[in-house]
Amino acid sequence: MRNLKMKISYDGFKYKGWQKQKDTDLTIQGKIEAVLSKMTEEAVQLVGCGRTDSGVHAENYIANFHTKCALSTDTMLDYLYEYLPEDIGIKSIEEVAERFHARYNVKSKTYVYKINNNKFRDVFNRKYTYHLADKLNLMKMRYASQVLIGTHDFQSFTNLRNSDKSTIRTINYINIDEKDGLLVIEVNGNGFLWNMVRIIVGTLIEAGKGNLKPTDVEKILNEKKRWEAGPLAQAKGLFLRDVEY
Amino acid sequence: MRNLKMKISYDGFKYKGWQKQKDTDLTIQGKIEAVLSKMTEEAVQLVGCGRTDSGVHAENYIANFHTKCALSTDTMLDYLYEYLPEDIGIKSIEEVAERFHARYNVKSKTYVYKINNNKFRDVFNRKYTYHLADKLNLMKMRYASQVLIGTHDFQSFTNLRNSDKSTIRTINYINIDEKDGLLVIEVNGNGFLWNMVRIIVGTLIEAGKGNLKPTDVEKILNEKKRWEAGPLAQAKGLFLRDVEY
Incomplete structure (x- = not known):
């Protein structure tokens, strides 16, 4: 075979x-x-x-x-x-090689999330970006994101319920960049729970709006309750960029 | 008013x-x-x-x-x-000002035409590029394009028939660039006849395939016959980029 x-x-x-x-x-x-x-x-x-x-x-x-x-x-x-x-x-x-397995052998994955942070939608990127007219504070998002780096129990950051499986994951890095009003959030980790990237993004958006401070994000992690974290960010802004083996 | x-x-x-x-x-x-x-x-x-x-x-x-x-x-x-x-x-x-007229006052227009010249289609740009797997020779396209610069009778480059109106137009420049297999043809002129940019692109594609030399393009201009020029390039690759007043 x-x-x-x-x-x-x-x-x-x-x-x-x-x-x-x-x-x-x-x-x-x-x-x-x-x-x-x-x-x-x-x-x-x-x-x-x-x-x-x-x-x-x-x-x-x-x-x-x-x-x-x-x-x-x-x-x-x-x-x-x-x-x-x-x-x-x-x-x-x-x-x-015969032993290669696309899921078991994953070492890490990189996702990117794109936000059009300009006042109006971009007609050519409307299906590939989340449009948010309220200006986000990039530095506040970066500070908040740093709390998530490392190995944590991400139970607050998944919509998965009543599972016996571990909700501990490691985030290696989160980069947030902006060019011409297009925000790109890049998240790399060893694995992601259901909806995890989109809830991280939803939480970072709240931070960018000034509604959450880094200490709040720490509290969200510790509380292990989904409703403490930010809302689920729209699917259309999310791309699986790379898988590392 | x-x-x-x-x-x-x-x-x-x-x-x-x-x-x-x-x-x-x-x-x-x-x-x-x-x-x-x-x-x-x-x-x-x-x-x-x-x-x-x-x-x-x-x-x-x-x-x-x-x-x-x-x-x-x-x-x-x-x-x-x-x-x-x-x-x-x-x-x-x-x-x-009251006297401004979006059509009469146009000094020049810039169009861009995008060709995905990689072997396979780009799923995210499929509606905004013309996909052509056969590799085009950029230099041949550039040489051929130079023949069109300046003021000419572009009767061979329009699908307009039996018109009494002038088919003389001025092309100010044509730039052809390539990055990661994406070809971008930028055409600036004082005005364009019906289908003119797409027929110019269709003709330059023929040049890029090696089917037309600059002397052939000169002949096409002189013959003033639509069927001498290249085919009409697909609409989806064409963008009106700017209008200068």
Whole structure:
């Protein structure tokens, strides 16, 4: 069996997220598996690097699959390009070791969240940025973000409930930059809970509005209560940028 | 009467072009006039800087209109932002002299055409670039473009037929740049005939493929026959960038 690793970009705007679901055809995994299965004449099962929420985008999502299909990776790329919808693109396919697993082997992931902080919307980026006209204070956001760096229990930063699984994660860095009113928040960590990046962003937005101080963010972490943290930021501003192995 | 000048950006993807038409509601002019008329309680008529084809975008389209409405331009901006569709944005409104006319007073216009010249489509730019996998030779395109600079009869570069109007126009410059496989062709001229920029781009693409030499482009100009020039490049890659007065 060959083990093939794919780098995928997708505009998640109209999709219900990465993971295949029974009640909808609109998932990234479902779309790609369907084309791969037709191509290989096998029931291909993709292993993704993780779930992405409904409406979230990806620049470099990683997945792998096993196949007996003998086609060259170039031929596969051409086939996928031909049959996948326009909003899903395969950037590369490469042969990897049998033991490679797109989810288990993840060392860290990088997400970016884009906020159009100008007064008016940008007609060309309206599907790829969250528009917020109230000016955010970048320095306040940066100070607040520093509290989250390191290993913490992020229970306040997920909408996951009643789970026995650990909610401890490590955030390696958060960079916040601004150019021409476009704010880009980059978050890198060893793993993320359900909705975690969007709740972090929602919390940093509150900090940027002056509603939360770094000590408040510390308190939110310690309280371990979802309702203490900021609101869930809109999906359309979020991109999975890179996965590190 | 006040004379107000607007700077407009629009994603033209789903529209039938700038100009109002009887048989469709999907024009930029139609959409904006409807909101302006509601706002001013007058039958507002917009004077646009020119037509743009179905599917063509604009970063800074200029239009003006006369009104007795006493609202401040800031209030007007907020109103338009509230009621216009997401893919049409008003960037500014300013008071101008009574004699200002958005079409008659145009000195020159700048268009850009974007070509994704990478092997695969870009999922995030698919509606704003023309995707062409065959590698284009930038130098050949630049050489060919130089033939078009200056004042010429551009009859071969329009789909307009049987017109008594002059087809003589002046191209001031054509810049062609490339970054990460994205080709950007910038064309500035004193005026453009129907489809002229897209036929120029279609012709430069032929040059970039090695199918036309600068002497061929000279011949195309001289022949004054539409079928001698290159094909019409797709609308979605074209943006009206600026209008100079």
